[in-house]
Amino acid sequence: MFRMPSCLLKLSRVLLSNKLRALFILIFMLLSLGYLTLYWRTVEDSNDSALYSSPLESSCAPSVPFSHPQPSGTPPSRGNVFFVETSEQTKPGYLFSCSVESAARTHPETSVVVLMRGLGKGNTSLPEHWVFSLLSSFPNVQIRPLDLPELFSETPLEKWYLSPLRKSEPYFLHVLSDACRIVLMWKYGGVYLDTDFIVLRNLENLTNAMGIQTYDELNGAFLSFSPK
Structure with a gap:
C-alpha cells in the first residue's frame, strides 16, 4: 500500500492547521505571477511600438517649406486660431503636434497660425523635424516666426516690451507668453490656445x-x- 512521504505528510498537516495563512500565501503567489506576466507583456509591447514608430522621424523630408509663406513683416490676418511658442525650442513634441492638428481639423475653414520664437525671421524653410513635416500637410496651418517687436508695436504693451527691465522679471517666459496672447487678441482677435490644448469641436x-x-x-x- 502506498504511503505518503513523511515530509509531505507534515506539510499537509501544517496547511490544514493554518488554512488562512496558506490561502493568503497562495493568493499572494498567484497575484505576483499575474503582475510579472502583465509587466513583461507591457515591456514587450512598448519595445514593439518603439520599433515600429522609430522610422517616423527618419522619413521626414530634409527641408520642409513654410506652408502658405508670408512676406517678411506681414502681420497675421484677423480671426485666426493662434498658438504661440515663446521659448527658443524648434523641436516640438507629440502634445504640441496633437494640439495644432486638432485645431486644424476642427477649424478647416480657418487659418491656424503657429508663431515660434525659435524660427529665424526671413527663413524660407522649417527645421528638419517630423512635427513640421506633419503639420505642413494641413493646408490651413501656417508655421511662422514670432516677431516680438512687430507684435507689440502700437499696442498698450509696447512700452513694457521695450523696457530694458522686463527681462529681469521673475518667470519672464511665462509673463511673455501671457503678454503675447493678450496682444494677439487685442490686435487681431480670433482664438488663442495653449500648445497642450486638444480641440474636440469648432470654437x-x-x-x-x-x-x-x-x-x-x-x-x-x-x-x-x-479685435479692438
Missing part, C-alpha cells in the same frame, strides 16, 4: 470668452475675443 461660436480653471478661477489657456 468659432465663442466670442469674448475665456477658459475657467474652477468655478471662481479663470484660465488663459483658451481665449476667444474680437
